[in-house]
Amino acid sequence: MYKSGVTVWYSVSNLEQTLEFYTGKLGFEVVFHDPSTGMAMVNTNTKDCVIGFSEAETVEPATSSTVFEVINIEEAMNSLAGNGVSFIGEVEQIPELVKLATFVDPDGHNLMLAESLAEV
């Protein structure tokens, strides 16, 4: 029934500012950008998983989280902090499952880094 592919869509207030964040700070690549309609998409490090953005007059921060898996959360945090990403609070740990670090994009949409602690 399903085929490979997940897109997370966000309403954003300023598309250029958003793209600067997702490309300049997070290191993703723009795969689609149409300024005339205020739409854009960036890829992630996961095949067929992309994030879409649509400019809107009114934007409310999304409460759901898009979570990016990393190998080592402290190293990843240091790397992103060096790009100007600010993390909210300390690293949270769910024992034997995952370590989580929270940050937000320019519109306050929740984003997270996750390092899995579960043995594969």
Added chain:
Amino acid sequence: MSKEERILRLSQELTGQWTLPILLSLDENGGRFTPLQKKLDIVPSRLSANLKKMVADGLLLHLSPQERRHPLLPEYVLTEKGRLHREAARAVELSEEQIGHGRLSDKLWGMPILLTLNFEHGRFQEIRQSLDGITPRILSVRLQNFHDDGLISKQVLEEPRPSFLYRLEKEVKQPVKQLSHDLTSLV
């Protein structure tokens, strides 16, 4: 309210710089703010103010972020009244094209004055009385502009006392009559 009054009111509700373009462009731009703003080349704050007024006038619904199930879905949709006004806007646009003097509905009271003349109200006071809320000054300015542009004629009447009689020029008469007919079917 008579049919004539309803037509004049409808045409009055379509005057102004942005109402008509927004009504005509909203759907083709997906009901979204940014494409509409880029298409109309309007300052965002001005578009916001116009949309807010159109929501207050019952022409548009503003969907909240929670009501939009996807960021690409419309932020604004036409109400039933809005769809009727869009039909009226198309009729106004058509008559403007036929008259060939650019947009006439972008100035307050422009189209209502031409429609009033179509209803054979030709004297200044008659026009003023048929357009609820118009000031003598703006009526005077519009009549002068229409006369300067060759859209209306001005005839001096001596009796019962000296005054002007305004009439639509021949080439303007048919488009305005057609507009009146089109709006009649909508009110």
